[in-house]
Amino acid sequence: MANTPTTLPPTIPLTHTIKQNLFSSPFNTLVTLLTAAFFITITYKFVDWAFISSIWSTEDEPLCKEATGACWSVIDARHRIIFFGLFPYEEHWRSTLACVVMIATIIASCVPWFWSTAKLSTLWLLGFCTFYILMHGGLFGLSVITPERWGGLALTIFIFAAVSIIGMPLSIVLALGRRSKLPVIARLFGLFIDFFRSLPLLTILFTAAVITPFLLPGWLQGDKLYRVIAGFAIFFACYQAENIRAGLQAIPPGQDEAGLTLGLSYMQRVTRIQLPQAFRNSLPAIVNQFVITFKETSIVTIVGFFEILASGSAAFGTGKWTVYYIEVYVFIAAIYFIFVFSLSRYGAYLERKLRVGHG
Amino acid sequence: MVDQSNSDIPAVTMTQVNKWYGDFHVLKDINLQVADGEKVVVCGPSGSGKSTLIRCICKLEDHQRGTINVLGTELNDNIANIDEIRREVGMVFQQFNLFPHMTVLENCTLALTLVRKKSRKEADAIAMQFLKKVRIPEQSTKYPGELSGGQQQRVAIARSLCMNPEILLFDEPTSALDPEMISEVLDVMVALAEEGMTMVCVTHEMGFARRVADRVIFMDEGEIVEQNSPQEFFDNPENERTKLFLSQILQH
Numbered sequence: 001m002a003n004t005p006t007t008l009p010p011t012i013p014l015t016h017t018i019k020q021n022l023f024s025s026p027f028n029t030l031v032t033l034l035t036a037a038f039f040i041t042i043t044y045k046f047v048d049w050a051f052i053s054s055i056w057s058t059e060d061e062p063l064c065k066e067a068t069g070a071c072w073s074v075i076d077a078r079h080r081i082i083f084f085g086l087f088p089y090e091e092h093w094r095s096t097l098a099c100v101v102m103i104a105t106i107i108a109s110c111v112p113w114f115w116s117t118a119k120l121s122t123l124w125l126l127g128f129c130t131f132y133i134l135m136h137g138g139l140f141g142l143s144v145i146t147p148e149r150w151g152g153l154a155l156t157i158f159i160f161a162a163v164s165i166i167g168m169p170l171s172i173v174l175a176l177g178r179r180s181k182l183p184v185i186a187r188l189f190g191l192f193i194d195f196f197r198s199l200p201l202l203t204i205l206f207t208a209a210v211i212t213p214f215l216l217p218g219w220l221q222g223d224k225l226y227r228v229i230a231g232f233a234i235f236f237a238c239y240q241a242e243n244i245r246a247g248l249q250a251i252p253p254g255q256d257e258a259g260l261t262l263g264l265s266y267m268q269r270v271t272r273i274q275l276p277q278a279f280r281n282s283l284p285a286i287v288n289q290f291v292i293t294f295k296e297t298s299i300v301t302i303v304g305f306f307e308i309l310a311s312g313s314a315a316f317g318t319g320k321w322t323v324y325y326i327e328v329y330v331f332i333a334a335i336y337f338i339f340v341f342s343l344s345r346y347g348a349y350l351e352r353k354l355r356v357g358h359g
Numbered sequence: 360m361v362d363q364s365n366s367d368i369p370a371v372t373m374t375q376v377n378k379w380y381g382d383f384h385v386l387k388d389i390n391l392q393v394a395d396g397e398k399v400v401v402c403g404p405s406g407s408g409k410s411t412l413i414r415c416i417c418k419l420e421d422h423q424r425g426t427i428n429v430l431g432t433e434l435n436d437n438i439a440n441i442d443e444i445r446r447e448v449g450m451v452f453q454q455f456n457l458f459p460h461m462t463v464l465e466n467c468t469l470a471l472t473l474v475r476k477k478s479r480k481e482a483d484a485i486a487m488q489f490l491k492k493v494r495i496p497e498q499s500t501k502y503p504g505e506l507s508g509g510q511q512q513r514v515a516i517a518r519s520l521c522m523n524p525e526i527l528l529f530d531e532p533t534s535a536l537d538p539e540m541i542s543e544v545l546d547v548m549v550a551l552a553e554e555g556m557t558m559v560c561v562t563h564e565m566g567f568a569r570r571v572a573d574r575v576i577f578m579d580e581g582e583i584v585e586q587n588s589p590q591e592f593f594d595n596p597e598n599e600r601t602k603l604f605l606s607q608i609l610q611h
Contacts, residue, residue, distance in 0.1 A: 252454070252456070254452055254454050254456035255456060255458065257419050257450075257452070257456060258450075258452065258456035258457070258458070258515075260417075260418075260419060260445060261417050261419070261445060261448070261449065261450035261519075262445075262469070262470035262474065262518070262519075262522060263442060263445045263446040263470055263474040263522065264469075264470060264473060264474060265442075268473050268474075272458075272469060272473070273458055276460050277458075277459070277460055280460060354460075
């Protein structure tokens with residue numbers, strides 16, 4: 001090894017790359033400069049509005065009328081409504097703690113160490129139980145707060161987590177069912193998936209919230225929140241099932257045949273050979289579905305739940321704060337951004353991790 | 360259980376086996392017996408049904424008429440029989456079919472732990488033993504995508520060997536390889552043959568057939584047209600179709 005002199009490709013200086021890509025012709029130079037000017041102006045204006053000329057505390061609210069920047073006083077004054085909705089004021093600590101528990105559960109389940117059915121189910125069972133006890137109360141001397149009064153960030157995260165954790169296993173079952181060798185089974189699963197995919201989410205949530213109580217016996221109805229989550233989870237699962245099915249279809253048939261000739265059972269082939277490869281194949285689409293779902297949680301407003309967007313609207317809905325809706329929406333957008341961006345980055349990390357050894 | 364001590368039982372017996380793909384009659388009245396320890400090479404033009412023939416032996420394809428007996432157990436719709444036969448019959452594919460998301464070692468130990476219920480440690484030891492045998496132990500922590508075709512095929516052979524099969528089936532094991540890698544795979548196959556493994560190989564490697572085969576079978580249009588010892592088969596082919604086929608593959 002040491003004896004063979006290795007030749008390396010010539011290194012290209014950075015200045016050369018920049019010149020080549022951005023300033024190669026007068027027109028190119030013009031476009032580069034105009035684009036740069038545009039972005040610098042936008043950034044400057046936003047920074048000035050949000051940070052430099054802005055007003056921060058509730059007491060300074062009277063200054064807002066004169067100020068050219070954002071009036072963050074509205075957030076300072078009304079952040080509790082944004083974060084907690086109609087949750088009783090003196091119990092806000094419970095909602096905060098529940099939120100932390102749920103986020104911690106989500107983060108933990110992203111860590112490869114937890115990736116076994118036993119660990120994940122224990123984790124989520126604990127996570128949901130703790131969340132429920134904190135939010136609902138009725139145990140350990142906590143006062144009972146029914147789901148109609150849950151709201152804000154805790155509700156958004158709860159709906160997202162519940163939909164994901166119910167929807168994900170369901171989507172795997174649906175995807176496998178649709179690929180069944182028995183034509184009747186495959187048709188039935190296909191019909192189920194296509195039926196729910198053909199309906200708008202709004203319709204499904206509305207049906208779950210308003211119409212199912214007329215159809216189901218009382219003991220099966222559960223709270224409106226759980227019916228809505230169930231409807232949402234089915235909708236999510238039908239879309240996710242198609243993503244997973246795409247991933248399954250991309251696997252060469254020889255993979256399953258190799259499993260067969262080694263004597264692996266159907267479940268062993270599915271869990272050890274097919275699903276790991278299917279997830280890897282359609283990871284971008286799968287992560288995308290989670291991202292969409294996180295943002296779609298705002299639709300539950302329509303059936304009367306104060307998730308974070310709705311409680312945000314309530315925050316600027318009264319008195320002197322009505323003019324500061326832009327600040328509230330920017331604030332909520334920032335919260336959504338933190339969650340969704342983390343989700344996307346995690347997806348990118350997973351793609352890199354799973355690409356190991358893929359040639 | 361398959362009685363492994365009784366060598367009177369033929370490894371494979373196919374009687375009047377017929378198979379169709381839709382209307383296409385792909386196997387026609389196949390009668391074939393493979394004795395314990397015998398090495399059979401199956402050749403023939405593409406589309407002649409030779410791959411289908413050996414895929415029927417491990418039930419990757421269903422036959423529609425006739426009977427197939429493997430190690431004394433009949434291959435029918437009885438799931439227990441199919442499972443038992445699949446555990447005793449190994450298969451090496453043209454496209455290797457290694458699991459790309461597992462390392463070389465994990466590829467070999469998967470069925471050992473899941474099907475043979477070995478402990479992690481035992482499985483690793485067995486796998487390493489067979490990886491040494493195919494002369495590739497140093498690659499055990501790599502992923503299949505990092506190996507050459509010849510290396511991948513040797514891993515695939517090791518993976519089959521880990522299950523300690525009674526019969527090993529090869530479906531054109533060198534057809535997907537670059538020419539310079541064919542011999543490394545054939546060397547491993549020759550070594551296996553010399554150890555007495557029962558082998559049924561679909562291959563066009565006539566040098567290999569001459570060297571290790573006890574019998575060469577020529578198939579065309581779904582029929583076994585001719586079968587003979589390699590010596591007779593290559594030097595005195597009887598059937599016109601055999602002569603034509605041999606002249607086509609040996610002229611270069």
